Amino acid sequence: MNLQNINHLVHAYKIAPWRIQRQWIGNILLAVVTLAMIAALYLDVTAQAAIAGREIQDLTAGIAASQQASADLQTELAVLTSASVMEERAQSLGYQPIESNAVEYLVVPGYSAPQPQIAAVAPQPQLSAPKIIPEYTQSLLDWFAQSISLSPRGLR
Amino acid sequence: MRQQYAWRSMTLAGFLGFFALAIIFQVMRIQNSQEAAIFRQQASNYASELKTFYPDRGEIYDRNGHLLAGNKTVYEVGVNLTAVEDPNAVAMTLSVELGVDYAQTLALLQTPPKGLSYVVIKDFVEADKAATLQQLKATMQGQASAGVFGSLTGLEFKAHPQRSYPEGSLASNILGFVNREGRGYFGVEEKYDTLLAGNPVHVVIPTDPNKAMDIPHVPDGTTLILTVNRDLQAAAESILDDGIDTYGAKGGTIVVMDPRNGEILAMASTPRMDLNQFWNYGVIYQNASEFNPAISMPYEPGSVYKILTMAAALDSGTVVPGTQFLDTGQILVGGATIRNWDYGAWGLQDMTGCLQHSLNVCLAWISTQMGPQIFYNYMDNFGLGHLTGIDLAGEAAGRLKVPGDSDWYPVDLGTNAFGQGVAATPIQLMMAASSIANHGRTVIPHVLHTMVREGRQYSAPAQFAGSPISEQTADTLNGMLAVSLEQESSDALVPGYKIAGKTGTAQIPTPYGYYDSTATNASFIGWGPADDPQFMIYVWLEEPSESIWGSQTAAPVFAKMAAKTVVMLDIPPDSVRQQLVSK
Numbered sequence: 001m002n003l004q005n006i007n008h009l010v011h012a013y014k015i016a017p018w019r020i021q022r023q024w025i026g027n028i029l030l031a032v033v034t035l036a037m038i039a040a041l042y043l044d045v046t047a048q049a050a051i052a053g054r055e056i057q058d059l060t061a062g063i064a065a066s067q068q069a070s071a072d073l074q075t076e077l078a079v080l081t082s083a084s085v086m087e088e089r090a091q092s093l094g095y096q097p098i099e100s101n102a103v104e105y106l107v108v109p110g111y112s113a114p115q116p117q118i119a120a121v122a123p124q125p126q127l128s129a130p131k132i133i134p135e136y137t138q139s140l141l142d143w144f145a146q147s148i149s150l151s152p153r154g155l156r
Numbered sequence: 157m158r159q160q161y162a163w164r165s166m167t168l169a170g171f172l173g174f175f176a177l178a179i180i181f182q183v184m185r186i187q188n189s190q191e192a193a194i195f196r197q198q199a200s201n202y203a204s205e206l207k208t209f210y211p212d213r214g215e216i217y218d219r220n221g222h223l224l225a226g227n228k229t230v231y232e233v234g235v236n237l238t239a240v241e242d243p244n245a246v247a248m249t250l251s252v253e254l255g256v257d258y259a260q261t262l263a264l265l266q267t268p269p270k271g272l273s274y275v276v277i278k279d280f281v282e283a284d285k286a287a288t289l290q291q292l293k294a295t296m297q298g299q300a301s302a303g304v305f306g307s308l309t310g311l312e313f314k315a316h317p318q319r320s321y322p323e324g325s326l327a328s329n330i331l332g333f334v335n336r337e338g339r340g341y342f343g344v345e346e347k348y349d350t351l352l353a354g355n356p357v358h359v360v361i362p363t364d365p366n367k368a369m370d371i372p373h374v375p376d377g378t379t380l381i382l383t384v385n386r387d388l389q390a391a392a393e394s395i396l397d398d399g400i401d402t403y404g405a406k407g408g409t410i411v412v413m414d415p416r417n418g419e420i421l422a423m424a425s426t427p428r429m430d431l432n433q434f435w436n437y438g439v440i441y442q443n444a445s446e447f448n449p450a451i452s453m454p455y456e457p458g459s460v461y462k463i464l465t466m467a468a469a470l471d472s473g474t475v476v477p478g479t480q481f482l483d484t485g486q487i488l489v490g491g492a493t494i495r496n497w498d499y500g501a502w503g504l505q506d507m508t509g510c511l512q513h514s515l516n517v518c519l520a521w522i523s524t525q526m527g528p529q530i531f532y533n534y535m536d537n538f539g540l541g542h543l544t545g546i547d548l549a550g551e552a553a554g555r556l557k558v559p560g561d562s563d564w565y566p567v568d569l570g571t572n573a574f575g576q577g578v579a580a581t582p583i584q585l586m587m588a589a590s591s592i593a594n595h596g597r598t599v600i601p602h603v604l605h606t607m608v609r610e611g612r613q614y615s616a617p618a619q620f621a622g623s624p625i626s627e628q629t630a631d632t633l634n635g636m637l638a639v640s641l642e643q644e645s646s647d648a649l650v651p652g653y654k655i656a657g658k659t660g661t662a663q664i665p666t667p668y669g670y671y672d673s674t675a676t677n678a679s680f681i682g683w684g685p686a687d688d689p690q691f692m693i694y695v696w697l698e699e700p701s702e703s704i705w706g707s708q709t710a711a712p713v714f715a716k717m718a719a720k721t722v723v724m725l726d727i728p729p730d731s732v733r734q735q736l737v738s739k
Contacts, residue, residue: 017162053364065315067212068229068315068317069229071212071226071227071228071229071317072228072229072283074215074223074226075223075226075227075228075320075322076228077223078222078223078226078322078323079322081222082322082323082324082326083222083323083326083386083387083389083390084323084324084326084390087390097720098723099719099723100650100651100652100653100719100720100722100723100729101651101652103723103728105728105729105732107732107735107736113726
């Protein structure tokens with residue numbers, strides 16, 4: 001009899017409407033929290049990507065400005081060291097152009113003058129700009145898809 | 157009671173559910189409506205922009221790394237019409253700082269053409285001027301709020317590069333210039349325009365910063381390193397200007413070339429222009445051939461041509477250095493009488509004497525001995541009448557009349573032998589004469605030494621255009637020319653150095669078919685040291701008034717240039733070189 005009562009109580013507990021409602025609420029809340037987390041994560045990644053994109057634009061503009069400044073300085077330097085300026089400067093310092101008959105040559109046995117290097121040795125060519133890493137270009141869905149495809153299960 | 161609550165809850169949930177569904181339905185309806193399509197279309201117009209990245213134009217350096225042509229930043233000053241607050245202040249400031257018309261600018265700002273939101277007031281504004289304006293804008297911006305001055309809001313500055321020539325007019329005839337549209341004219345700028353300009357890259361860039369994409373790599377234009385030596389070029393221009401002043405010439409040209417490989421070390425001519433003010437081109441030059449006469453202005457060279465006639469005669473076996481010629485002062489060729497420059501008879505001469513005294517009669521006799529076929533074959537092989545292929549824009553081919561041409565007459569065989577009735581540019585004559593200085597091999601003159609693109613370097617090799625004469629002929633004639641200069645005690649000689657060369661004095665043909673009796677072209681071509689030629693110099697003075705003779709005008713200019721060249725190229729005197737060889 002007692003056992004029957006206990007079973008009856010347990011059954012009543014299991015089918016109690018408030019308990020079912022609570023389960024529903026719990027599930028909905030879980031779904032809402034999950035969606036909120038995904039939304040927050042997506043927003044965070046999107047914001048970071050947007051900031052990085054803007055930084056890239058700023059840096060690109062900075063590079064262009066630096067290159068222009070460099071070209072300006074190079075031209076300015078060339079003006080300051082132009083043939084006419086250098087000649088004037090040499091003359092103001094008391095130098096005079098040497099005549100061919102005033103040059104004295106000294107023969108040094110065994111010495112051969114090095115040939116002037118007209119153009120410098122070429123550096124390694126940089127054929128393209130550095131690539132942007134995927135973290136800045138992938139969407140969250142892309143990342144999921146990539147993760148799944150790269151997982152051992154996905155590779156199977 | 158409990159059932160009642162349940163019913164209410166269900167009703168409320170149903171209502172909320174319906175409300176939610178209605179929202180979703182409305183959202184979907186809006187998203188798929190006609191208006192949404194229009195908005196999407198409008199948004200897509202701004203989703204990306206086609207951007208063109210223009211590479212910086214390649215620089216031009218001399219062989220020692222001195223910048224001859226570079227780039228500098230200039231500004232486009234414009235006004236954003238939607239942002240202008242005080243048109244009076246903007247117009248007044250621009251009028252004072254940039255010199256634009258105040259009334260016109262104010263009218264443009266107050267009543268702009270329909271549909272315009274931005275107007276360019278002035279382009280290619282120098283950086284310092286733009287900086288002054290920017291500072292003024294910032295200052296007035298601060299004071300405008302206090303109501304003291306008008307605001308310059310709306311004034312905008314866009315930086316862009318412009319070609320700059322740090323050396324001004326130096327080597328202007330070699331370099332050429334670039335106009336504001338970025339197109340090269342004349343010289344290296346035109347010849348290598350495509351390489352220097354590089355390739356613009358067109359890219360569609362999303363405006364959404366979230367859609368990051370690779371920055372396109374835009375390689376700069378190719379950088380060129382020329383064979384020209386800046387300091388030697390400056391010296392050549394200075395010596396040329398002095399020579400023109402001293403001898404009262406109308407103009408002139410000096411070209412210095414390495415006869416071993418065809419590298420042009422200097423190429424000076426007059427007039428020259430400051431390349432930073434290229435818009436003066438029309439004021440300075442009457443026609444395009446004046447920009448660089450050394451390559452684009454053929455003229456009758458006169459006696460410098462005799463070295464080619466003698467080379468042909470020696471190589472064909474028509475004469476040997478010891479061949480004797482009795483000069484009677486005149487010779488009949490094709491029914492016309494040819495006389496010497498002094499109308500004199502020089503008696504018995506060997507071939508060196510013919511060159512030393514520059515005897516027209518002797519050279520005309522030589523050409524008739526060769527016959528037209530051999531003579532013109534040699535001249536053709538020397539490159540006369542053809543482009544040399546020098547890498548400068550605007551080269552002219554000159555003219556070599558040959559038998560069969562409608563305007564060729566038998567007398568031309570005699571007159572062509574001493575450089576009359578034939579038109580050639582200084583660079584053509586240098587190329588032809590290089591075969592004599594270079595043991596029979598003709599070099600192709602060039603100004604490009606190396607090009608650098610994206611860190612890769614390409615050096616232009618020396619190129620040869622064949623061997624019109626044998627090595628033995630070249631060396632023999634080289635010796636004859638050195639001896640003839642020494643025996644003549646020419647003004648072209650440089651103490652300590654053995655020089656080979658030849659003067660030229662040519663009458664100038666008039667448009668009426670006869671020669672001007674008062675004006676001449678004075679020329680000199682020479683090279684040294686004669687036993688190991690390392691430089692070849694061509695001097696051409698147009699119509700010198702102090703003396704009409706090349707030996708008295710062009711020859712001393714040559715000597716001055718040669719003396720400077722040996723110092724700047726570190727070529728020791730013959731005695732020192734012989735010491736070095738013996739050790």
